[in-house]
Amino acid sequence: MTRSKTTISRREALKIAGITGAALALNPMIAPSQAQAAPIASKGKIVVIGAGAAGVSTAARLYELLIEPDITIIDDTQTHLYQPAFSLIAGGVVGADYPKLDNADYIRAKWIKQKAIAIDPDGKSVTTANGETIGYDFLVIAAGIDLNYEAIEGLDRSMLGKNGIASVYAYESAVAAWDQLRELSQNSRSRKVSALFCETATPIKCGGAPKKIAFLAQDYIRRNGKRDNAELTQMMTGSAWFGVKVYADAIEKLYSKREMAGNFKHKLVKIDADRREATFAVPKLVMDEELGIELEKSELIVKPYDFIHVVPNQSGAAVVAQNPKLANPTGFLKVNIQTLQSETYPEIFGAGDIVATPFGKTGGSVRKHYKIVAQNLVDVMHGKAPSQRYDGYTVCPLITNYGSVMMLEFGYKGADGSDTLLPSAPLDPTQERWMWWLVKVHALLPIYKTMLRASA
Ligand SMILES: Cc1cc2nc3c(=O)[nH]c(=O)nc-3n(C[C@H](O)[C@H](O)[C@H](O)COP(=O)(O)OP(=O)(O)OC[C@H]3O[C@@H](n4cnc5c(N)ncnc54)[C@H](O)[C@@H]3O)c2cc1C
Incomplete structure (x- = not known):
């Protein structure tokens, strides 16, 4: 099997996706973002650690919610890798360059191209690898996972x-x-x-x-x-x-x-x-x-x-995993699993893989996190309680063959321990489908790019 034999054109795929439009439009991975309220005044300095899926999207959303916010992103990563493609690369479905994006195309904030090496949550500052110390009023930690x-x-x-x-x-x-x-x-x-x-x-x-x-x-x-x-x-x-x-x-x-x-x-x-x-x-x-x-x-x-x-x-990135004030015993960022706000430091929020939620380490979860975190941060900035809640939504497009995917969507378990299925299309989610393969292979990267601009 060659790459060309396994793929169909994006145009064909989107046409087919259009046929199933009713289902796809319901899908939280795909549906467009809700209409925005007018932006409001910004107060204080916001620092975001990590320029991956969650950090870039959250910063982009904050620009929509706030008037001229003061946002700094810390991450030395220039080439942004779209990781959901890694399995497709391994299977020869897409080539090695497919997941490569340039963070410069997406980052609007001030960008410090360094790794953060320490966070002082009491002193409200972040130290970078070159010894710089950056103070903050609000901190979003989105530094992902260390392997x-x-x-x-x-x-x-x-x-x-x-x-x-x-x-x-x-x-x-x-x-x-x-x-x-x-x-x-x-x-x-x-x-x-x-x-x-x-x-x-x-x-x-x-x-x-x-x-x-x-x-x-x-x-x-x-x-x-x-x-x-x-x-x-x-x-x-x-x-x-x-x-x-x-x-x-x-x-x-x-x-x-x-x-x-x-x-x-x-x-x-x-x-x-x-x-x-x-x-x-x-x-x-x-x-x-x-x-x-x-x-x-x-x-x-x-x-x-x-x-x-x-x-x-896997654990949360070392800058968190090695900080007992912020990390749980497995090295992930302790947050309220619904508001994604630190329970000890109300000006700190977590987004993406690094948060210590029971599950939800997917781009599909990030697509929920970034909106919730940005709005909750703005709420706290304006002296209010966080208004948004994360339901644990996560999605695994489980490739089951070349040409079929089972779309496994679920959220936090119920209080009685029961499973919560969150299928976003009115279809049996336990069935492998060609339609989901088309979404996985042809639609998710464009959606991901849109998310990085806070529009998905
Ligand atoms: C093989 C594979 C398949 C996947 N398939 C899917 C899928 O089909 N669907 C799906 O929804 N999701 C999938 N995912 C998961 C998805 O890619 C992640 O959930 C998503 O990328 C998480 O975003 P993030 O921003 O939290 O982390 P990342 O995107 O990993 O970004 C973390 C960023 O933090 C930076 N960073 C780390 N430490 C520091 C530091 N000390 N200072 C500053 N910056 C730092 C890193 O450089 C990086 O840029 C897959 C992942 C993998 C690996």
């Missing part, structure tokens, strides 16, 4: 993209994964091959990504290699296919239908790259003879592989 591949023994980032070790979480390795996938498929023509698709126990961005690459591999080998020769196994750390029951059931059925296996409670702890062996810690009940009761112990299981997809441990 820690080194938490897996024997692995470091330089090993990604080689010797069958792939990962869609880092740009370079997503690019390399496309060659690795083709090599795996090629090998399946002449011999048995084994591919392991791992997950990790920390919160992660785009929780569906480790399964998207598995489904793409399955379909690619089916079309181009010898499917009977390929053993494809999802190695999950949890005990369910997905955190939302109806989606978990639908995913399990698809794995069964596509003859892909799944193992629960398998945590990747070590890689031997030379031998192509992966070690998993698996909980096991063992009788303790002295105590006379069964205790849970960890058993180590070694599995050979030809191809392994690894997911790094």
Whole structure:
């Protein structure tokens, strides 16, 4: 399969999307932003840490809500990567340049091209890598997630993209994964091959990504290699296919239908790259003879592989993770999960992947966050209580084949622990659909760019 064979033109896609217009118009990923109230006076200095999806969009929204606001963005990143394309790059659907945007096209605020290395929430200041200290009256923390591949023994980032070790979480390795996938498929023509698709126990961005690459591999080998020769196994750390029951059931059925296996409670702890062996810690009940009761112990299981997809441990960006006044124990920014405001420092807000919400580390969540955070900040600036609430909305466009996606949308669980489905189209969300593939491949990047200008 080549890139050109897997894509259709954007014009064709949008035409089809137009046919399903009623559904798409309802979709919060796609519907245009609401009409704006007239901007109001701005008071004080706003600093935004992070020029990714959340930081850029929030700053852009603040320009809509406020008259001549004083906004400074801190981030040394010039090339803004549209990360939802990483799985598509790994699957050869789009090329390596597809996700590259220039932050200069989107940032209107004063821009300090440095990393923030410290936040003093009591003194209301941020220190940058070049030693500058910047005071603020309001702070939006949108510094995203740090990836820690080194938490897996024997692995470091330089090993990604080689010797069958792939990962869609880092740009370079997503690019390399496309060659690795083709090599795996090629090998399946002449011999048995084994591919392991791992997950990790920390919160992660785009929780569906480790399964998207598995489904793409399955379909690619089916079309181009010898499917009977390929053993494809999802190695999950949890005990369910997905955190939302109806989606978990639908995913399990698809794995069964596509003859892909799944193992629960398998945590990747070590890689031997030379031998192509992966070690998993698996909980096991063992009788303790002295105590006379069964205790849970960890058993180590070694599995050979030809191809392994690894997911790094993830935490909030170090500038937050290393600040106990701001971070929770897993390194994410403590906020009220509805207002996205710090409960200790009312002038601090969080947006995007860095906030310690139970889930919602997706661009679709950012599309909710930036409006809520900008409005709540303006409310606090004007002496009011935050007026906006985040319902936990998140979306995973789970690629299930070349040409089909299951659009998994959900929000915070109910008080009784029940799941909350938030499908934005009047369609069964547990069905894989070509329409959602078109949205994922052709519509989401234009929408993302519009979001960066606070218009989506
Ligand atoms: C493989 C993959 C697939 C995905 N698929 C989807 C999908 O299909 N749909 C979807 O909705 N979402 C998807 N996502 C998730 C989506 O990309 C993220 O949720 C989104 O980018 C989060 O935006 P953010 O601004 O919080 O973080 P980012 O966009 O990561 O931006 C964080 C920014 O903070 C900066 N920063 C970090 N530390 C500092 C510091 N100390 N000082 C200053 N700046 C700092 C970084 O340089 C970066 O520019 C996917 C992600 C991945 C990796």
